[in-house]
Structures are given as structure tokens and as C-alpha cells.
Amino acid sequence: MTLKKSTPLALIALAVSFFIGCSSQEDKDKYDHYYGSGSKSREETALVALQNERRNQPAPAPAAAASGQGAAAPAAGDSANAGSGDAAIGQGGVAAAATNPDAAAAPTAAPAKRKPVPADVSALLNKHACLACHQPYDKVIGPAYADVAKKKYTSDQIVELVHSPKPEHWPGYPPMAPMAHVPKGDIVVIANWINSL
Structure with a gap:
């Protein structure tokens, strides 16, 4: 008798687990698109579009x-x-x-006044996708690096602001996401270049 009662419950549980399994894979795909490997492809697409825009602009x-x-x-x-x-x-x-x-x-x-970006700094800016929001002399989403240089931050202050941004320092711009995964040494190299602008 319990077998007869438990069979429909087992079928329902199996159907629910199958439904949840499909849904969770769908959720995993969405998550991956926005935060995982999909985000890297979106960043690369944005960088390619930005580079194409730059090629068309200086001509x-x-x-x-x-x-x-x-x-x-x-x-x-x-x-x-x-x-x-x-x-x-x-x-x-x-x-x-x-x-x-x-x-x-x-x-x-x-x-x-527009100095070229050194190769080592350019590599770091590309590696950490900084160029998606910032350009050396032009406003994109965030402030231009030349405008950051005018604030006269020290290298340590720039490291702190990259790891824990303070949107109140840049009113009128969207808040920057914390970039705690970027190594301090890389930020110092970029910061020294920013301060040379």
C-alpha cells in the first residue's frame, strides 16, 4: 500500500527535480553569460568595438x-x-x-600633450579590462586617465580607489565596481603612468 502511495510522489519528485535541473542549468548559463566566460567575450567585443571606433576617429x-x-x-x-x-x-x-x-x-x-601609452601599461590596461571604461585622454564611461592625473592621487591612493572605489570623488560618473582581484603591483605600474600624464 505504501508503494502505491509513494510511486506518484516519487514521480512528482522526479519531475520536479528534472524541472529544477533544467532551470538551474538555464540559470547557470545566464550567470556564466554575465559573470563567467560570457563576460570575457562581452568585454572582448566591447574592446574590439572601441578599437574600431578609435581607428575610425584619428584618421x-x-x-x-x-x-x-x-x-x-x-x-x-x-x-x-x-x-x-x-x-x-x-x-x-x-x-x-x-x-x-x-x-x-x-x-x-x-x-x-597626448603621450603614447607605454607597452607594459597598455598590456596591463588590456589584461584587467580597464580600457572598457577609461581611456588615456577621452571620457568613455569613467573619467579619462588624464583627468585622474589632475587629482594628484598618490600610487597608494589609486591602489585603494581601485580596490574600493569612492563614487563621491567623481560625481556625474557611474560608480566603479571594486576591482579587488587586480594585483597591487599592476595598479602601481598603471598609477605611476597616470601620474606622469
Whole structure:
């Protein structure tokens, strides 16, 4: 008699476990897509899109600089406006050069401030997906590294802020996720480069 009563319960338990098993695999797939190996592919896709965007963007700037026109100046002004108010004042001459063709010296000075990223720093920025949110001179999601340099943080402060971000330091930007998995040594190399900007 108990066998007859337990058989339907066993079938129900089997069906429920099968349903939960399917659901949990579905949940595992969703989790993996957002946080596991799927997140790496999304980051790689975002980096490729960003690199393609960068390839398409610089092409007009060298042509404009070669022709002697101040077309490269608005890009420098845009990156300056992404930062603090005093940076925008410091780039006022560049904005004036874009509207005043007589001021030919200012557009050539703006690109000189854009130092290339050293290979070791670039490798670390790619390794830890920093470039998904930050660029050396342009605002993406987070502040540009040049704007971070203007805050004059020490290397230790930058390490602390990467491991435990303080959104109140950067109002107007989305809060950064804590990056506690990034080794201190890697952050110090990046921080020293940021402070050299």
C-alpha cells in the first residue's frame, strides 16, 4: 500500500527535480553569460568595438593637421571639457584657435600633450579590462586617465580607489565596481603612468 502511495510522489519528485535541473542549468548559463566566460567575450567585443571606433576617429585628425587647419582642436577641447572646470580654462587657447585661423600655433601644441601609452601599461590596461571604461585622454564611461592625473592621487591612493572605489570623488560618473582581484603591483605600474600624464 505504501508503494502505491509513494510511486506518484516519487514521480512528482522526479519531475520536479528534472524541472529544477533544467532551470538551474538555464540559470547557470545566464550567470556564466554575465559573470563567467560570457563576460570575457562581452568585454572582448566591447574592446574590439572601441578599437574600431578609435581607428575610425584619428584618421581625420592627421589630415587636418597636415593641411594646417585647426580641426584637431575640438577633439582636444572635448576631452578637456570632460574633466574639471580648470582644465577647460587651461584649454581655452585651443578652443580659440579653432575659431581663429590666425592662431596657428595652438593646434600643434594640443596633440603634443597626448603621450603614447607605454607597452607594459597598455598590456596591463588590456589584461584587467580597464580600457572598457577609461581611456588615456577621452571620457568613455569613467573619467579619462588624464583627468585622474589632475587629482594628484598618490600610487597608494589609486591602489585603494581601485580596490574600493569612492563614487563621491567623481560625481556625474557611474560608480566603479571594486576591482579587488587586480594585483597591487599592476595598479602601481598603471598609477605611476597616470601620474606622469
